[in-house]
Amino acid sequence: MAFTGKRLKGLIAATFTPMTPNSDINLLVIEQYVDYLVQKQHIRNIFVNGTTGEGMSLSICERKRLTEEWVKHARGKMDNVIVHVGCLGLSDSKDLAAHAASCGADAISAVCPSFLKPANLDALVLYLKDVASAAPSLPFYYYHIPKLTGITYQIYELLGKVKENIPSFRGVKFSDVNLMDFSLCVSEYKEFDCLYGVDEQLLGALAFGAHGAVGSTYNYLGNKNGDMLEAFEAGNLQKARKIQCSLQEFLYFVFDMAHFSGSKAN
Template sequence: MAFAGKRLKGLIAATFTPMTSNSDINLAAIEQYVDYLVQKQHIRNIFVNGTTGEGMSLSVHERKSLAEEWVKQARGKMNNVIVHVGCLSLSDSKDLAAHAASCGADAISTVCPSFLKPSSLDALVLYLKEVASAAPSLPFYYYHIPRLTGITYQIYELLGKVKKNIPSFRGVKFSDVNLMDFSLCVSEYKEFDCLYGVDEQLLGALAFGAHGAVGSTYNYLGKKNGDMMAAFEEGNLLKARKIQCSLQEFLIFVFDMGWGLAEFKDIMSQVSGIPLGPSRLPLYSSMKFDHHDNIKTKMLKLDLI
């Protein structure tokens, strides 16, 4: 069993999927990507094929190839590779879950399908139980991202139900701003790992006892976020707040430009120097070459790089 008894904590980068200029997957860039995360950003955990990785825009075959390559390249360098297996089709998700177990992933996670949605919390639990059953030896995490899925059940209620129903269930990746629900998960279900997923307010989640965090910005701002977490743990709230505010100011700059995931991928390519390629349609980056200098200037001004 992968990490029986081991808790998932700290920063987890939700990786971008390297692509060629034609938006085909580019497995060759993954080795350099892993080394960059470990050496420059001090990141030792990755969440692959998730939102940032455009998992839902990839074929099952591509997702399997990517999972295999991430696991292969992370071996001996990273602590955990968590593979997102969420799909619209339950059988595809089960296929991906079984594949993740066979290729040596450390854990799996899934969103719930969001085209045809579960009609109740019990239906969601039944769905998650089915996915988890395809990889019973792997720790299983529910991926809550209501802004994208439209599935808005209270997660602390879900945890009460999965506790009795899914033996491999280990926690939640909580990508929502509802810190009261998050706090209830942490305080009422101490046996589960509660990983926060809204990078711009991680400090708030740490105050509520978050065990770790999964996010896109940890790819290129992992070290800075690590400094913030260390300051928080040392009780240096002033320092932690200063760093969080700089990170927020950077993200406000990005959002004010109307940018999203496709542009985040461009930012990662610029900051890391790794050519990650474009995103796959329907994502499309509106970033122009002369924006690159603005990004760098902003990051330098905020002491982020």
């Protein structure tokens, strides 16, 4: 697959990584997984090896093998495969970025290092520039998830800096509840895709102009969230709110089961 310059929009499922009972990655079920997302949940975009996919807990070899399988089986069935390549070390991130490009991924994304953190925004931009340079032909998305990384820089300020420094930069996966920062990103940087990553308050992000959403719950609630998007786009806010509230009630139960383990069990 190749990126054609189209904007990312709609729902993007952050895929789980299938495992065997022995805790080995289970590549044999990925084709079935892709078919399920397309046919049952009407999802045509995926974000692999991210937080939901436990990418930071996998080896580099495992992440490469998963990327190869997702891209292979999504070809001709899905619109976009975005591969998360972020690691604690820059060389590993660049290695995964180059590998994603060689496999035919449509885009890459990366969190910033979270153990030895960038000291300031300029340092973060330099890191992201280095990662993106390993796959210059692929659109690059910054993965902002401060709850896990501890990096709390305003993304609105970051976008102003990356605009001039990273030619392949296309947007941000914004997994934070700061809708003021998100809204400023959408309104001031219209050339970038602002993808929201907090599933339980997606409707709020839509009101501020979210172009799309990346989340774990779209694996099994894709249709329901799709209905909410349709209601919102049709101007039926009452219906959209009703759907969002019903989703929140269900997710309250899922999160009580320890979020990712509960979601994966679904």
